[in-house]
Amino acid sequence: MKELKIALLISFMILIIAFIGIFFRKPVVIKEKVQQTPTENKIFEGHFLGLEEAKPIVLFEDYQCPYCRKFFTEVESKLYEEFIKVGKVKLIVKNFPILGPESYKAALAAECASEQGKFWEYRQMLYDNQFGQNLGVFSDKNLIKFAKSLNLNEELFSQCLLNEKYKNKIEEERNIGFSLKISGTPAFWINGKVYVGFLNYDKIKELITE
Numbered sequence: 001m002k003e004l005k006i007a008l009l010i011s012f013m014i015l016i017i018a019f020i021g022i023f024f025r026k027p028v029v030i031k032e033k034v035q036q037t038p039t040e041n042k043i044f045e046g047h048f049l050g051l052e053e054a055k056p057i058v059l060f061e062d063y064q065c066p067y068c069r070k071f072f073t074e075v076e077s078k079l080y081e082e083f084i085k086v087g088k089v090k091l092i093v094k095n096f097p098i099l100g101p102e103s104y105k106a107a108l109a110a111e112c113a114s115e116q117g118k119f120w121e122y123r124q125m126l127y128d129n130q131f132g133q134n135l136g137v138f139s140d141k142n143l144i145k146f147a148k149s150l151n152l153n154e155e156l157f158s159q160c161l162l163n164e165k166y167k168n169k170i171e172e173e174r175n176i177g178f179s180l181k182i183s184g185t186p187a188f189w190i191n192g193k194v195y196v197g198f199l200n201y202d203k204i205k206e207l208i209t210e
Contacts, residue, residue: 043094043176043189047119049080050090057089057208058189060096060177063106063126064133065185067198072127075201082205089208093123094173096185102138105161107170109143112160116152125150 044056061068076091083089095111097103106126113122125146131137140161147157160166177187180194187196190207199207 050084054090060187100134111166
């Protein structure tokens with residue numbers, strides 16, 4: 001009988017301790033991980049072809065990247081004719097120079113050309129003259145020569161290029177790419193998904209319309 005009373009007393013004490021633990025325990029707060037949206041990353045800002053209100057496709061490019069040139073020469077014009085010109089999509093291009101110092105210099109030069117209203121013409125000039133990587137093709141001297149051939153103001157362009165006026169803009173765009181886990185070029189943001197590597201016209205058309 002004595003053993004029964006002791007067992008009951010012990011059970012009662014355990015219940016009391018458990019109740020106190022539940023009542024006074026510190027609450028656990030579960031924090032939801034908030035993922036940045038593309039808008040917050042400024043992914044939709046920058047140079048674009050098409051209507052401002054059109055569906056966006058974002059291209060991250062490096063002017064020394066051979067597959068970026070392949071996209072430019074083989075796909076972009078078809079994309080323009082079927083989707084961009086008629087207002088279905090707009091193509092936003094962002095700097096993602098990762099192949100060395102001349103990639104960075106070329107990106108700076110394109111931004112400087114933009115100051116004088118010749119971004120797209122200068123971009124084409126870069127791709128038309130792409131030959132290898134960091135071999136001097138995109139030296140300061142040649143980049144200024146390209147600007148002269150497009151009738152840009154040489155003095156203004158040179159100052160912009162040599163002072164690295166758009167360094168922060170290029171770095172910001174590259175960081176956007178890194179935040180999207182982009183590791184190479186070309187890379188595309190389409191319908192909220194990222195695709196790294198060359199996309200032929202049929203593939204990019206399929207992704208746009210899916």
